[in-house]
Amino acid sequence: MEEQLKQIAQWIITSKRVVVFSGAGLSTESGIPDFRSPGGVWDKYNPEDFYFQNFIASEASREKYWQMATEMWEPIKAAQPNQAHLTISELEKLGKLDCVITQNIDGLHLKAGNSEEKILQLHGTAIFVSCLSCKKRYDRDEIQERIKKGQMAPRCEVCGGLLKPATISFGQTMPEKETQAAYHRSSTCDLFIVIGSSLVVQPAASMPLVAKRNGAKLVIINRDPTPYDDTADLVIHAQAGPTMASLLEYVKKGIGIDHEPTI
Ligand code: NAD
DSSP states (O other), rough: HHHHHHHHHHHHHHHHHHEEEEEETTGGGGOOOOSSTSHHHHHHHGGGGGHHHHHHOOOOHHHHHHHHHHHHHHHHHHOOOOOOHHHHHHHTTTOOOSSSEEEOSHHHHHHHHHOGGEEETTTTTEEEEEEEEOOOOHHHHHHHHHTTTSSSOOOOOTTOEEEEEEEEEETOOOOOOHHHHHHHHHHHHHHEESSOOOSSSTTGHHHHHHHHTTEEEEEEOOOOOOOOTTTTSEEEOOOOOHHHHHHHHHHHHHTTTSOOOOO
């Protein structure tokens, strides 16, 4: 792994536009379960119950959705950035980050210190709730309080519309601005680093291929194999946190601002 990390560090140093693409695996070390690992969210719930069309169509689906969302909110609210998030934030400080395209909804890139304009949240954010009709935004805690008091599928106090965390569910339209920006950054970067994603959720998972087809080097750091491992220039199957921390040391050493890495 040492040689691979040195190689990635070298690519980071020599690249002009480095894009990091993060998934739920980046945040498991912060205590937020991913969807597809054993013990993940889809071991407990059936994804089909959470299609956007069902949320729109039935009060029972909305109640079930909010039950799952409430269960996921506590670990998300309590979570702190881990070494991997902090490394990505360091890359920005070193001037080595074009942007981070994230599928995560947990707000941990922001908590880690990345600036807002560097983060493209493809699947929205769990930190807010929004009205699907008038788009009014609510703080998540305010709505969770209402749920605690017995509102099982809360509604907008202004227009009576359906309230939903500001995340993108299966079947829901992707945010236009972020999606366009993410495709643009993917197609113009020269290094694309995937961290902690199974690369099966579309259209997000097509972005590594867009980068690769446009001439970028593709690196995948993920605990388990992904469908794009064969396409990548370099793959590391390991935990994101310690791997990224070691990588950062090599980057700093390479640009002459730190000491010998320890892995
Ligand atoms: P996923 O659950 O499909 O895959 C996660 C991947 O991360 C797996 O392949 C697993 O091997 C890997 N992984 C788990 N822990 C790891 C670690 N410590 N180090 C390295 N790799 C690790 O997640 P996905 O690809 O992001 O797609 C699922 C969808 O889940 C996304 O759309 C996202 O919105 C949503 N999601 C987000 C969060 C979050 O915000 N933290 C949590 C759960 C789900």
